[in-house]
Amino acid sequence: MNFIQDNIWWFILVFYYLIVFITAGYEIMHNREPVKTISLLFALVVLPVVGLIIYYFFAQEYRKDKIFNRKKVYDHKMIKRWEDLLILQDRDLQHLEKFFVDDKIKLVRLLQNNQTKPFTFGNKVDILVNGEKKFETLFADLKRARKHIHLEYYIFKSDRIGTRLIDILCDKAEEGVEIRISYDYVGSSISSKALKRMNSCGIEIFPFMPVWFPNLTRKLNYRDHRKIVIIDGKIGFIGGVNISDEYVNYKEQELTKMYWRDMHLRIEGHGVKSIQAQFLLNFNFITSKEIEIKDDFFPVIEPAGKSAIQIAASGPDTDWQNIMEAIFTAINTAAEYVYITTPYFIPNNEILTALCTASRIGIEIKIIIPEIGDSVVARHATNSYIEKLLESGVQVFHYVKGMVHAKTMVIDGVVSTIGTCNLDNRSFDINFEINAFVYDKYIAREMLDIFNNDLLECEELNLEDWRNRHYSEKIKEALSRLWAPLL
Structure with a gap:
């Protein structure tokens, strides 16, 4: 017993490096990207205890291997029906080549083959520079919504701009508009009062993959970094602007707040259907229940403009980057x-x-x-x-x-x-x-x-x-x- 007490730190050190050795072997055998594997091994060896914490909090991919594989199987069944209606066949792609300069058709083919993402015509695209323009346009469109509103955001805060959004959503919910919201649990900060208010209005709002101590795990793996809105299946918003005062350049804060330069898109046309599909797939995943896919989600749309669009989505649940x-x-x-x-x-x-x-x-x-x-x-x-x-x-x-x-x-x-x-x-x-x-x-x-x-x-x-x-x-x-x- 005295021998053990006298050498306790040696026993701990040997035990630690035994765990490190097993963990390193596991990581090597999974044939991941060499640079990432080397970085992980470096952390494990030179940072006792801290290295293991980093590994188990940031580098493990067990959720990707299990949870997201189940999600992937479900994805294809859900969206196949409408994608088959829009997807271009090889003969259509060959006909399309004359409209492209150089090898741009290769990009179209890549996205279609990687993810079966339709190349959609007849879209109207508006570029929205900075948060103030994005929210001005978004709020106007939300007020005109008639059937449903879907939002998915990495950062959703119940601050000044967030409260304005919540006010509009609650008003629309009381008018009978169906509203669904997905927000990232780590990135967002919604007060319990705001959540209670939205729930009482009939808004379906769910966090994406909750974790313990989110303030201490800002970089925890597998976060939903998307910022999208779909209105009545006809109007879509996509880009970099989250729901937070940080993204709005209020004039009265010019001297106290860093200027924030960002970009968002407003889309009308068939391209919205791809954004809608991605929202529904994630929303079904986080709620563990299947939404009834209505025709209203993918309505018949007349050409709204002249832009061609492909929506590319990626994440731990996709076969390719x-x-x-x-x-x-x-x-x-x-x-x-x-x-x-x-x-x-x-x-x-x-x-x-x-x-x-x-x-x-x-x-x-x-x-x-x-x-x-x-x-x-x-x-x-x-x-x-x-x-x-x-x-x-x-x-x-x-x-x-x-x-x-x-x-x-x-x-x-x-x-x-x-x-x-x-x-x-x-x-x-x-x-x-x-x-x-x-x-x-x-x-x-x-x-x-x-x-x-x-x-x-x-x-x-x-x-x-x-x-x-x-x-x-x-x-x-x-x-x-x-x-x-x-x-």
């Missing part, structure tokens, strides 16, 4: 330019290589990222990639006016994408994300004008100056990059 692969394909098939705006740039090797290679063969690549951002570790991790980009001729710009939160791309004046997906591993592989890919030269022209206007609030980074930044910054970047696959 749909949005990442679409972005990868868009970069690789670019003929002239790729302009990107993203708040978090922590790319995987595929996207980084695609950008650097495209730049070196003469494609103009411009990337806008925030100078400061809202995450210190993410900012330093992002900075660790900048030197390689600059060396390859990629133009990188720091947005200095405030926080740029828009997640957009415009390619060759033909294709644009706006949605919730950041250029990082968390968006590519862990969170539930959704993007609209818009094939319309007029929308691309408007997106280009917005991008160029944002450049006026940016400072371009210079390779020589960047190399000469303080060595302490380089150390922070190197350490932060070790965690890049987990951020």
